[in-house]
Amino acid sequence: MNASDNTAEYLRLYEQMARIRAFEDNANQLYLSAKMPGLTHMYTGQEAVAVGLCEALETTDHITSTHRGHGHCVAKGAHFKEMFCELLGKAEGYCRGKGGSMHIADQANGNLGANAIVGGSAGIATGAALSAKRLGTGAVTVCFFGDGALGQGLLYEVMNMAALWKLPVVYACENNHYGEYTRTEEMAAGDLCARAAAFGIETHQVDGQDVLAVNRLARDLVARARKGEGPFFVLLDTYRWHGHHVGDINRAYYRPKDEEALWKETRDPILNFGKWLEGEGIADADALVEIGERVRREAAEAVAYAEAAAYPPAHEVDMHVYATPGTADRGRKELDHA
Amino acid sequence: MREITLAKAVNEAIAEEMRRDPTIFLLGEDVAEAGTPFKVLSGLVEEFGPERIVDTPISEPGFVGIAVGAALTGSRPIVDLMFGDFLFLVMDQLCNQAAKARYMSGGKLNVPMVLRTNLGATRRSAAQHSQSLHALVAHIPGLKVALPSSAYEAKGLMKTAIRDNDPVVIFEDKLMYQDKAPVPEEEYLIPFGEAAILRAGRDVTLVATSSMVQVSLAAAEILAREGVSAEVVDPRTIVPLDEDTILASVRKTSRAIVVDEGHRSYGVSAEIAARISEKAFYHLDAPVARLAAMDVPVPFSPALEDLTVPTADDVVAAARRMLRGEVRDAA
Numbered sequence: 001m002n003a004s005d006n007t008a009e010y011l012r013l014y015e016q017m018a019r020i021r022a023f024e025d026n027a028n029q030l031y032l033s034a035k036m037p038g039l040t041h042m043y044t045g046q047e048a049v050a051v052g053l054c055e056a057l058e059t060t061d062h063i064t065s066t067h068r069g070h071g072h073c074v075a076k077g078a079h080f081k082e083m084f085c086e087l088l089g090k091a092e093g094y095c096r097g098k099g100g101s102m103h104i105a106d107q108a109n110g111n112l113g114a115n116a117i118v119g120g121s122a123g124i125a126t127g128a129a130l131s132a133k134r135l136g137t138g139a140v141t142v143c144f145f146g147d148g149a150l151g152q153g154l155l156y157e158v159m160n161m162a163a164l165w166k167l168p169v170v171y172a173c174e175n176n177h178y179g180e181y182t183r184t185e186e187m188a189a190g191d192l193c194a195r196a197a198a199f200g201i202e203t204h205q206v207d208g209q210d211v212l213a214v215n216r217l218a219r220d221l222v223a224r225a226r227k228g229e230g231p232f233f234v235l236l237d238t239y240r241w242h243g244h245h246v247g248d249i250n251r252a253y254y255r256p257k258d259e260e261a262l263w264k265e266t267r268d269p270i271l272n273f274g275k276w277l278e279g280e281g282i283a284d285a286d287a288l289v290e291i292g293e294r295v296r297r298e299a300a301e302a303v304a305y306a307e308a309a310a311y312p313p314a315h316e317v318d319m320h321v322y323a324t325p326g327t328a329d330r331g332r333k334e335l336d337h338a
Numbered sequence: 339m340r341e342i343t344l345a346k347a348v349n350e351a352i353a354e355e356m357r358r359d360p361t362i363f364l365l366g367e368d369v370a371e372a373g374t375p376f377k378v379l380s381g382l383v384e385e386f387g388p389e390r391i392v393d394t395p396i397s398e399p400g401f402v403g404i405a406v407g408a409a410l411t412g413s414r415p416i417v418d419l420m421f422g423d424f425l426f427l428v429m430d431q432l433c434n435q436a437a438k439a440r441y442m443s444g445g446k447l448n449v450p451m452v453l454r455t456n457l458g459a460t461r462r463s464a465a466q467h468s469q470s471l472h473a474l475v476a477h478i479p480g481l482k483v484a485l486p487s488s489a490y491e492a493k494g495l496m497k498t499a500i501r502d503n504d505p506v507v508i509f510e511d512k513l514m515y516q517d518k519a520p521v522p523e524e525e526y527l528i529p530f531g532e533a534a535i536l537r538a539g540r541d542v543t544l545v546a547t548s549s550m551v552q553v554s555l556a557a558a559e560i561l562a563r564e565g566v567s568a569e570v571v572d573p574r575t576i577v578p579l580d581e582d583t584i585l586a587s588v589r590k591t592s593r594a595i596v597v598d599e600g601h602r603s604y605g606v607s608a609e610i611a612a613r614i615s616e617k618a619f620y621h622l623d624a625p626v627a628r629l630a631a632m633d634v635p636v637p638f639s640p641a642l643e644d645l646t647v648p649t650a651d652d653v654v655a656a657a658r659r660m661l662r663g664e665v666r667d668a669a
């Protein structure tokens with residue numbers, strides 16, 4: 001493939017990764033300045049995984065995401081304003097402030113939601129794939145999960161069914177080498193890919209810091225899944241730059257500082273892809289700087305917007321529990337006889 | 339007396355028991371070097387080693403099942419379940435296996451295990467990290483359920499739980515881990531099924547559990563300034579439940595408000611209110627009132643989340659209405 005023929009696509013890969021980085025830098029800043037309620041998990045460092053996979057999908061395809069979900073959400077086409085509003089618990093957020101960082105869902109773009117239960121979306125992703133097959137929609141589902149989710153039995157139940165029923169689903173395991181404060185080797189016995197292979201699922205390993213490699217593989221697998229050749233399992237080697245969550249600052253006891261430095265300095269997916277673009281003559285340094293500045297401006301504007309936005313009004317608290325309002329007990333925390 | 343945090347109290351209880359009884363071991367996610375995300379277990383792996391403070395993969399049903407098997411065969415496991423919300427993942431092992439083994443075996447099998455976990459909203463952690471699910475396990479015969487409301491209770495109840503020969507689920511309020519309270523240096527245990535009267539009063543009984551104990555004590559303080567004398571009763575364990583102490587208090591005050599952070603419908607507040615209504619009906623001057631979490635998943639937005647949990651002001655308002663004789667909706 002001639003690199004320069006795909007200039008627009010390449011620049012989009014770059015820009016989408018830069019958008020995630022800009023989003024996360026702002027989210028982290030909101031936490032540090034005590035403007036964000038609760039905690040959040042940064043996706044920084046793993047951008048090539050979400051972008052490489054999601055850029056192989058159509059808007060009508062589905063993803064399921066994780067507690068570390070901002071990157072998946074942005075990569076699947078979400079807008080900054082609604083995302084930052086959600087992070088701050090504002091009414092204009094994707095979930096009207098009800099979900100927050102760990103539960104952002106973006107129905108319009110096929111994001112079925114982040115999930116605060118590790119492995120909790122494996123069934124949902126597989127169900128979405130079953131539904132697509134039954135309804136003949138042609139949609140493919142990508143199920144994002146971390147190496148830690150390999151501990152969850154649910155994953156093996158649903159991979160078995162997906163294989164039996166040849167479902168259009170790609171299980172994307174983001175191996176960032178840690179689940180919380182524990183290294184993957186201490187949590188997962190044996191060969192990780194062999195687990196999926198045992199069900200007869202075709203498995204692949206790819207460098208999760210190389211957006212082109214991820215995207216090429218993803219395009220191939222998604223096209224094949226659409227033709228009924230799924231499911232697939234992909235193990236992506238990657239790294240989270242920050243702590244497990246924004247508050248995880250002193251982490252040398254479980255993760256060496258020089259390891260962090262090595263990944264940041266030599267395996268930054270955005271920097272490395274930028275160098276490649278320059279080397280291939282697809283973009284010059286100025287163009288890349290311009291992209292970075294543009295997405296950072298966009299993020300800053302969205303943050304300012306979200307900070308000024310309104311919280312949901314009190315009466316929304318018992319909305320959305322059921323499709324039929326009035327199904328729940330009308331008594332709030334207050335006495336219903338008072 | 340010295341004051342220590344609730345986290346430290348739990349840590350001490352486990353360490354003391356582990357020193358006493360080598361059959362005790364602890365397992366869960368990030369319990370060893372990390373000492374749990376709430377740092378409750380810091381230092382234990384250094385003292386007891388990784389054979390007794392065991393880090394597990396993120397496999398909750400698996401390690402709860404392993405604890406049941408170990409408990410059946412001479413060990414006394416303590417399971418650390420990082421968030422109470424993860425109870426939904428382990429229900430089969432806890433409720434179908436651990437809870438029923440003694441009964442189904444005609445009393446032959448023993449399951450001396452403790453599952454320690456937490457409850458409580460208003461940490462801005464959204465719907466899957468904020469639930470108070472103690473009613474769920476209290477509903478299942480065979481499980482005991484303890485709800486410490488301060489560092490003092492947390493230590494005494496944990497030690498009793500570890501020595502108990504039945505499966506015990508102990509819920510700590512995650513907002514309270516850094517709260518300090520007086521805790522004696524000397525060893526003590528708090529027996530199960532013994533409520534504590536934390537404040538004596540004449541006009542109204544506030545039966546409060548776990549996170550709602552502080553709320554009710556604060557309410558009692560406000561009410562006292564208005565000349566209303568509220569008695570605050572903390573059951574400490576809801577299975578077994580110290581009915582006698584609760585009923586004696588209600589017979590004295592003739593009014594009862596039950597305050598609990600579980601959901602309102604089909605919950606702990608309903609159970610306690612029902613028992614009072616059944617057994618102290620002719621002593622009551624007003625229907626028993628319940629204050630509980632709203633029947634909604636816990637919302638993330640602070641603007642909404644704070645509406646879902648009873649506050650001291652809510653308790654005060656409920657008590658005022660009750661004392662004014664305002665009874666709406668009651669036939």
Ligand SMILES: Cc1ncc(C[n+]2csc(CCOP(=O)(O)OP(=O)(O)O)c2C)c(N)n1
Binds near residue numbers: 244420
């Ligand atoms: C069922 C369940 N168990 C435990 C947790 C607590 N927890 C949140 S994230 C996490 C680690 C997940 O590791 P991994 O899947 O590798 O994702 P990463 O954080 O590395 O992106 C744990 C244990 C949880 N949210 N859900």
Ligand SMILES: [Mg+2]
Binds near residue numbers: 175177179
């Ligand atoms: Mg991981």
